[in-house]
Amino acid sequence: MAFEGLADRxxxxxxxxxxxxxxxxxxxxxxxREVRLALLEADVNxxxxxxxxxxxxxxxxxxxxxxxxxxxxxxxxxxxxxxTTLMGGEHSKIAVSDRPPTVIMMVGLQGAGKTTxxxxxxxxxxxxxxxxxxxxACDIYRPAAIKQLETLGEQLxxxxxxxxxxxxxxxxxxxxxxxxxxxxxxxxxIDTAGRLHVDNELMDELQQIKSVxxxxxxxxxxxxxxxxxxxxxxESFNDQLDISGVVLTKLDGDTRGGAALSIKAVTDKPxxxxxMGEKLDELEAFHPERMASRILGMGDVLSLxxxxxxxxxxxxxxxxxxxxxxxSFTFDDFLEQMGQVKNMGPLDDLMAMIPGAxxxxxxxxxxxxxxxxxxxxxxxxxMTKKERQEPGxxxxxxxxxxxxxxxxxxxxxxxxxxxxxxxKKMMKQMTNIQKGKKGKGMNFPFM
Amino acid sequence: MSFMKKLKNxxxxxxxxxxxxxxxxxxxxxxxxxxSGRINDxxxxxxxxxxxxxxxxxxxxxxxxxxxxxxxxxxxELTMEVKRQNIKDTKEVKDVISEKLVEIYYGDDxxxxxxxxxxxxxxxxxxxxxxxxVGKTTSIGKLAHQLKRxxxxxxxAAGDTFRAGAIEQLEVWGERANVDVVKQSAGxxxxxxxxxGIKAAKSxxxxxxxCDTAGRLQNKVNLxxxxxxxxRVIEREVPGAPHEVLLVLDATTGxxxxxxxxxxxxxTNVSGIVLTKLDGTAKGGIxxxxxxxxxxxxxxxGLGEQVEDLQEFNAHAFVYGLFADxxxxx
Ligand SMILES: Nc1nc2c(ncn2[C@@H]2O[C@H](COP(=O)(O)OP(=O)(O)O)[C@@H](O)[C@H]2O)c(=O)[nH]1
Ligand SMILES: [Mg+2]
Numbered sequence: 001m002a003f004e005g006l007a008d009r010x011x012x013x014x015x016x017x018x019x020x021x022x023x024x025x026x027x028x029x030x031x032x033r034e035v036r037l038a039l040l041e042a043d044v045n046x047x048x049x050x051x052x053x054x055x056x057x058x059x060x061x062x063x064x065x066x067x068x069x070x071x072x073x074x075x076x077x078x079x080x081x082x083x084t085t086l087m088g089g090e091h092s093k094i095a096v097s098d099r100p101p102t103v104i105m106m107v108g109l110q111g112a113g114k115t116t117x118x119x120x121x122x123x124x125x126x127x128x129x130x131x132x133x134x135x136x137a138c139d140i141y142r143p144a145a146i147k148q149l150e151t152l153g154e155q156l157x158x159x160x161x162x163x164x165x166x167x168x169x170x171x172x173x174x175x176x177x178x179x180x181x182x183x184x185x186x187x188x189x190i191d192t193a194g195r196l197h198v199d200n201e202l203m204d205e206l207q208q209i210k211s212v213x214x215x216x217x218x219x220x221x222x223x224x225x226x227x228x229x230x231x232x233x234x235e236s237f238n239d240q241l242d243i244s245g246v247v248l249t250k251l252d253g254d255t256r257g258g259a260a261l262s263i264k265a266v267t268d269k270p271x272x273x274x275x276m277g278e279k280l281d282e283l284e285a286f287h288p289e290r291m292a293s294r295i296l297g298m299g300d301v302l303s304l305x306x307x308x309x310x311x312x313x314x315x316x317x318x319x320x321x322x323x324x325x326x327x328s329f330t331f332d333d334f335l336e337q338m339g340q341v342k343n344m345g346p347l348d349d350l351m352a353m354i355p356g357a358x359x360x361x362x363x364x365x366x367x368x369x370x371x372x373x374x375x376x377x378x379x380x381x382x383m384t385k386k387e388r389q390e391p392g393x394x395x396x397x398x399x400x401x402x403x404x405x406x407x408x409x410x411x412x413x414x415x416x417x418x419x420x421x422x423x424k425k426m427m428k429q430m431t432n433i434q435k436g437k438k439g440k441g442m443n444f445p446f447m
Numbered sequence: 448m449s450f451m452k453k454l455k456n457x458x459x460x461x462x463x464x465x466x467x468x469x470x471x472x473x474x475x476x477x478x479x480x481x482x483s484g485r486i487n488d489x490x491x492x493x494x495x496x497x498x499x500x501x502x503x504x505x506x507x508x509x510x511x512x513x514x515x516x517x518x519x520x521x522x523x524e525l526t527m528e529v530k531r532q533n534i535k536d537t538k539e540v541k542d543v544i545s546e547k548l549v550e551i552y553y554g555d556d557x558x559x560x561x562x563x564x565x566x567x568x569x570x571x572x573x574x575x576x577x578x579x580x581v582g583k584t585t586s587i588g589k590l591a592h593q594l595k596r597x598x599x600x601x602x603x604a605a606g607d608t609f610r611a612g613a614i615e616q617l618e619v620w621g622e623r624a625n626v627d628v629v630k631q632s633a634g635x636x637x638x639x640x641x642x643x644g645i646k647a648a649k650s651x652x653x654x655x656x657x658c659d660t661a662g663r664l665q666n667k668v669n670l671x672x673x674x675x676x677x678x679r680v681i682e683r684e685v686p687g688a689p690h691e692v693l694l695v696l697d698a699t700t701g702x703x704x705x706x707x708x709x710x711x712x713x714x715t716n717v718s719g720i721v722l723t724k725l726d727g728t729a730k731g732g733i734x735x736x737x738x739x740x741x742x743x744x745x746x747x748x749g750l751g752e753q754v755e756d757l758q759e760f761n762a763h764a765f766v767y768g769l770f771a772d773x774x775x776x777x
Binding site: 037040041042043045046109110111112113115141142143144145146147148149150151152155196197198223225226227228229230232233250252253254255256258259278 | 506509510511512515516519578579580581582609610611612613615616618619620633664665666667697699700701702703704706724726727728729730733752
């Protein structure tokens with residue numbers, strides 16, 4: 001029951017509206033209630049949710065939603081836009097100091113993933129930026145923490161600076177930077193011990209390290225599974241250290257990751273990277289847009305696409321992408337695409353790939369969607385060749401004929417046409433987002 | 448007997464028998480002493496049990512990571528109950544709130560399953576599982592220390608062969624608790640390490656073997672299968688084992704903890720939870736839903752990084768803690 005996506009949540013409300021034709025304020029109220037629950041279930045902090053809901057409500061009672069033929073999708077669109085705005089753009093740049101070494105300091109709660117992320121960042125700096133970092137073991141408290149960093153250093157074949165557990169982390173940091181200068185390491189990454197944001201003594205230690213090391217970046221490392229407390233943690237660390245960015249870890253799990261939104265809201269600092277696995281090359285630039293969909297339980301659609309790629313004929317996919325970009329995508333392509341979706345296997349398998357969609361729920365949805373798929377198929381098949389190529393020529397009598405031919409209603413035909421147009425726009429956007437990536441666009445034209 | 452009375456008696460008893468150790472009491476004391484006072488404050492502020500009252504209650508519980516649906520259901524039930532009993536005065540509603548909350552935790556379950564299942568005169572095996580970084584190894588160190596102090600002969604098995612430095616970390620805890628650690632080199636098959644651990648525990652006539660495992664996210668099917676395999680080895684080698692499968696949860700975790708509990712249970716049939724990092728500001732309210740839906744009791748709570756910072760779980764004190772913030776702001 002838990003972890004329903006926003007689309008699922010809105011489905012019953014949408015059903016009520018469909019057929020009634022007009023959206024009432026009461027409908028909007030019900031929809032925003034569902035939005036609220038979806039966000040809370042995704043672990044977005046309740047105060048952040050409050051602000052978001054107010055803005056969404058304002059827009060939703062306006063024409064944008066109430067006069068739309070597809071109010072459910074309009075609500076989702078509005079919500080997604082608000083979330084995306086709040087999440088901000090992509091920022092995966094790392095500072096470069098004029099006077100090397102550039103110093104990066106890693107901070108966060110216990111068990112967030114600082115040490116692993118230190119190794120990943122170092123790897124990233126070498127691979128993508130051709131840098132030679134020095135790793136610094138300043139966690140003198142957790143048993144074998146130094147050993148952990150040293151092992152990572154060995155795996156990466158990179159130097160690790162440590163002075164055991166008897167020297168203060170402040171001194172270690174200072175000495176490490178001296179050594180980096182001597183040995184021409186252009187980056188220094190300081191791994192600090194995990195600590196509670198309310199531990200004054202240890203927070204003070206971080207401030208001291210900061211004043212000695214004068215870092216160019218302070219990354220707060222946060223576990224993406226964090227719940228409501230994320231705001232307190234992020235606010236505290238930011239207030240005391242003025243962090244420069246956030247790394248969100250363990251995003252390869254199935255958490256919705258609402259913490260991302262909370263953190264951004266309270267710190268207004270960019271989330272720069274996402275940890276996507278335990279291996280040292282599993283660090284990615286953080287994609288705020290994808291995160292917004294994920295929080296809403298609409299799956300990480302783009303990642304899903306990347307996974308599905310293996311099942312899509314390469315040449316066809318290329319053509320499709322071209323069509324999507326130039327918006328010359330037709331209903332024929334639509335049909336073909338649906339066929340490919342079917343080829344990828346049962347929908348519930350695909351659903352299972354969507355983070356948070358638990359299997360049982362996915363199964364239920366899949367049946368529902370597959371039924372809708374049949375309608376969509378019937379409608380398209382009732383179109384003439386010309387209509388499929390140029391949906392623009394559609395008029396009332398054509399629509400009536402199609403509805404009759406497919407055993408559906410004119411409003412269903414209208415909805416599909418409208419969805420189709422929206423989808424084309426979205427596809428264009430998606431192909432833009434993916435520019436530079438090898439991903440092939442592919443979308444699911446139903447909801 | 449009203450819930451509040453029951454609670455009072457319980458604490459009195461606890462204090463007399465020193466069942467609640469001083470550390471736990473310390474952490475919860477502030478809350479406990481002023482709890483009724485705070486409820487009274489709230490009641491004074493909200494003379495009427497109205498929408499505002501329920502809204503604040505809802506927010507307090509949600510901010511403690513009590514599941515959204517759990518909270519909504521609770522609020523619905525409370526609203527009904529208030530109507531049914533025709534309660535207008537907030538004074539009367541406090542018992543109902545507390546009662547319902549504890550009811551959610553226990554459901555129809557037996558209240559007394561929190562104790563660790565340790566067999567007499569026979570090797571008991573404890574398997575410790577959970578996602579990355581929640582505090583498995585640390586909790587094992589603390590638990591080993593506690594059992595050792597109770598006079599048990601404890602052996603640890605270094606089943607996390609994956610994370611860098613994990614074996615060395617457990618070895619340090621073995622030294623702190625003064626117990627033996629069975630290990631192989633990094634990268635070896637965890638099932639083989641656990642097998643070795645069982646053999647060593649048997650030959651040394653140990654009372655308890657605690658098996659550490661590598662952290663894993665519950666959606667990694669291969670890693671979950673690996674864990675099931677470890678459990679099967681234990682089942683095969685020691686009749687009736689594992690006697691406990693402890694899932695370690697970080698109190699900072701939000702709703703995903705429910706997924707963790709579900710999936711780890713499917714793979715290893717979890718018998719109890721260790722809720723760590725309660726010394727922070729997170730409340731770990733999700734264990735309410737976990738107990739209610741999956742009937743898995745919390746057995747221990749972690750309250751710090753020192754060897755002493757592990758305490759037995761006290762449901763009533765915990766439920767109190769969830770409310771603590773409700774009036775703290777005032
Ligand atoms: N504050 C606090 N930190 C804890 C607690 N339990 C574990 N930790 C810390 O959490 C981090 C991860 O613990 P570890 O035992 O290595 O987790 P594992 O990966 O699950 O074995 C370490 O820094 C521990 O010191 C607790 O109850 N409170
Ligand atoms: Mg461990």
